[in-house]
Amino acid sequence: MPARALPGFREFYPEEISLRNHIFAAWRNVARRYGFEEYDGPPLEPLELYTEKSGPEIVGQLYEFVDKGQRRVALRPEMTPTLARMVGARAASLKKPIRWYSIPQLFRYERQQRGRLREHFQLNMDIIGEPGPLADAEIIGAAIDVQRALGLGPEDVRVRISDRRVLRCLLLGAGVPEEDLTATFMAIDRVGRVQNVAELIEKALEHAPEDRTAIAKRVLEIASIRDRGRLEKALGDVGAGSVAEGLLDCLDALRAMGFEEFVDLDLSIVRGLAYYTGIVFELFDAQQSLRAICGGGRYDGLLGALGGADLPAVGFGMGDVVLGELIKEKNLLPSKRAALDVFIVAVTGADMPEVLALARELRDAGIAVEYPLRLQSVAKQLKLAAAREARWAVMVGPDERSEGKVLLRDLASGSEEKVGREALLQRLGTVTAGK
RNA sequence: GUGGCUGUAGCUCAAUCGGUUAGAGCGCCGGACUGUGGCUCCGGAGGUUGAGGGUUCGAUCCCCUUCAGCCACCCCA
Known part of the structure; x- marks a missing residue:
């Protein structure tokens, strides 16, 4: 010690x-x-x-x-x-x-x-x-x-x-x-x-x-x-x-x-x-x-x-x-506000360059972003996202890349939606505006 | 600075009369689970029992010292 x-x-x-x-x-x-x-x-x-x-x-x-x-x-x-x-x-x-x-x-x-x-x-x-x-x-x-x-x-x-x-x-x-x-x-x-x-x-x-x-x-x-x-x-x-x-x-x-x-x-x-x-x-x-x-x-x-x-x-x-x-x-502790907006999930190792580029882009837009620093199972990554109390997971896999889209998952409701890059920025940008 | 009480894993606690390898829950890490989190199950790491000394065949347990925390003084940023 x-x-x-x-x-x-x-x-x-x-x-x-x-x-x-x-x-x-x-x-x-x-x-x-x-x-x-x-x-x-x-x-x-x-x-x-x-x-x-x-x-x-x-x-x-x-x-x-x-x-x-x-x-x-x-x-x-x-x-x-x-x-x-x-x-x-x-x-x-x-x-x-x-x-x-x-x-x-x-x-x-x-x-x-x-x-x-x-x-x-x-x-x-x-x-x-x-x-x-x-x-x-x-x-x-x-x-x-x-x-x-x-x-x-x-x-x-x-x-x-x-x-x-x-x-x-x-x-x-x-x-x-x-x-x-x-x-x-x-x-x-x-x-x-x-x-x-x-x-x-x-x-x-x-x-x-x-x-x-x-x-x-x-x-x-x-x-x-x-x-x-x-x-x-x-x-x-x-x-x-x-x-x-x-x-x-x-x-x-x-x-x-x-x-x-x-x-x-x-x-x-x-x-x-x-x-x-x-x-x-x-x-x-x-x-x-x-x-x-x-x-x-x-x-x-x-x-x-x-x-x-x-x-x-x-x-x-x-x-x-x-x-x-x-x-x-008096139980007046400040309510913990989600520190993280987005956790980007990389489905395979080949998706990492895309994940890194996306992270850079979202961060430039003022959005709080984390992604896995080493490749892990999707389940594992989502566990980390949940532990971080992120609002969204943005999943990037081979399927999404071939379509030029990402899978946006609302971590509170579990609902998912495939969106293009511009739509993603727009969705996240409006909700995190003013932060 | 003075006095009293208390110290066991990151946290909350257990351990028979002093008995041999100090346990549990939570948390953490890994796995079940190679494209879907919270649940569950399994495994693992983590301890000089605050530290030092003494008594004893043997100490988490008894004694002394010391350090730390709490409480009361002192003092009040």
Whole structure:
């Protein structure tokens, strides 16, 4: 046995790559309909590109090594830093808002589990240069439309939306010290995933002078907000009614787009990454038995912090692994379209030159053609044609050649018809037109 | 990185108490079938039982190590 593929890295056999292509096609289709342009960057980047933003502790999660030129390099774990650099380099000349998408293969050195490998493909869509909530709604709408394009509806997939500005304001109002906000965010992020969230929150409240248990209780109360009424009341209580304008405008826009059925307000959504500054959202399967399908949000300070142009931005990443699991679970695999139009059968060895000429002619006409690479019985050849799920067999034998015709067999019905060359091309050409 | 569970043919699984040559179905290849596919029947290939070591007269089975997969942590692209 040769060495196996590395753990967490996938091999795509034909039946598996068809699912991948199906997902990619949906991604590209939605990106195109939303007016996004495709870009790409290097899969291998200088290590600093990631350590600068996320700190040296992320190095343990990276596929990182020293190359032959003694450069510290890493396989890209995410696309945003590359995007920030590329946009930064041409920020002055790019017409805003910038709508760009990419389908990078990303890498991360972690122990693998279901839905999380060391490598995956991820659709990244970002709008850069527009701070208003309609940009957020546009991005979230695109994420939803990908689900729809794959046949997933509101009963399959849910979008949960929050806003860090709102959460921040409410937490401060509840008595969470400014210094503990980040830690408290991270604790809230785990609501619904771990039992002892209250304990985690208390632990996060390092700098709280008063009763931490009481603050933690209020924090949990805030994180449990799921509707506008409670949100508005909570904001009114701390005298900060206008903080939620962006979030509410975004929700209104999504409703106007007709996506209300997919969307839930959920203040327990925070996202792990530190750089989000506003609206944040996640897509989950409705049963929540899988990992997140998609996560994103607004990161207005990041591009400037990375040394590029100081532009507001909002975007998401959507991986192919969890999405693929869900598609399989919901039986939404693409129906296998016959890859082969015609299988040419050679009855005798003397027919081969005719078969080869015919294959060339049909292929030139755009028809998918296969023929036997060594002479076999007609039965054998038809077996192969059936296994290939060809629509037709075109049989060429001594009889047909003497008549200047071929025998066209419909492999589904079994009906046969002797036709001339021109008639054959016409018949096959019309049916395969548009392929 | 930590802990638990699991590793038998390409796939799904079997193999008595530790017993001698590790089986079956599906799939694959060939034949029955020298001008007609899907069905059927027959035959064949395919295994270092994940790998290495130990105990034993003898290990798929018991023990240790290691690798891989799954699950939970960690972390969340």
